[in-house]
Amino acid sequence: xxxxxxxxxxxxxxxxxxxxxxxxxxxxxxxxxxxxxxxxxxxxxxxxxxxxxxxxxxxxxxxxxxxxxxxxxxxxxxxxxxxxxxxxxxxxxxxxxxxxxxxxxxxxxxxxxxxxxxxxxxxxxxxxxxxxxxxxxxxxxxxxxxxxxxxxxxxxx
Numbered sequence: 001x002x003x004x005x006x007x008x009x010x011x012x013x014x015x016x017x018x019x020x021x022x023x024x025x026x027x028x029x030x031x032x033x034x035x036x037x038x039x040x041x042x043x044x045x046x047x048x049x050x051x052x053x054x055x056x057x058x059x060x061x062x063x064x065x066x067x068x069x070x071x072x073x074x075x076x077x078x079x080x081x082x083x084x085x086x087x088x089x090x091x092x093x094x095x096x097x098x099x100x101x102x103x104x105x106x107x108x109x110x111x112x113x114x115x116x117x118x119x120x121x122x123x124x125x126x127x128x129x130x131x132x133x134x135x136x137x138x139x140x141x142x143x144x145x146x147x148x149x150x151x152x153x154x155x156x157x
Contacts, residue, residue, distance in 0.1 A: 001039065001042055001043075003072065003075060005035055005038070005039050006068045006071065006072060007025075007072065008021070008025060008027070008032060008035050008036065008039075009036065009039060009047065009064070009065070009068060010065065010068055010069060010072065011024055011025050012032065012036060012048065012055060013047075013048070013055075013057055013061065013065045015055075016054045016055045016056065016057075017054040017055060018032055018033055018036075018050075018054075018055065036048070043064075045058075045060045045064075046058050046060065046061075047060055047061035047064055048061050
């Protein structure tokens with residue numbers, strides 16, 4: 001069973017008509033009918049009753065429609081989350097911060113916090129034991145067990 005078959009089922013179930021569903025999906029009506037028959041065979045349950053006037057859903061078909069809508073919604077949301085992550089618009093940033101001995105505070109740079117606001121989730125962990133090393137760009141970077149500080153990522157301080 002593929003997501004395509006489930007999308008086809010939803011289209012037929014909503015239209016209650018193979019001709020209208022096939023037009024909406026831009027799939028040949030005989031092919032759509034065959035896909036629905038294959039789906040019912042795979043599940044082992046009649047999901048719809050066919051007649052010359054259209055389609056009616058069986059009780060099993062109504063339940064399946066509800067379940068499939070939720071499943072497809074979850075699949076669509078998953079795809080969008082992954083795309084947002086690839087664009088840098090979604091994810092978590094774990095921020096470690098070790099206060100300076102002279103009482104320094106977290107950076108207040110708007111660019112740092114603007115970025116974090118759009119990222120979604122920022123986890124701040126205090127206090128930390130830090131290990132200093134060269135960041136490869138001529139400035140010190142702070143790493144703590146896989147957590148990189150905002151100051152080294154964005155030069156906010």
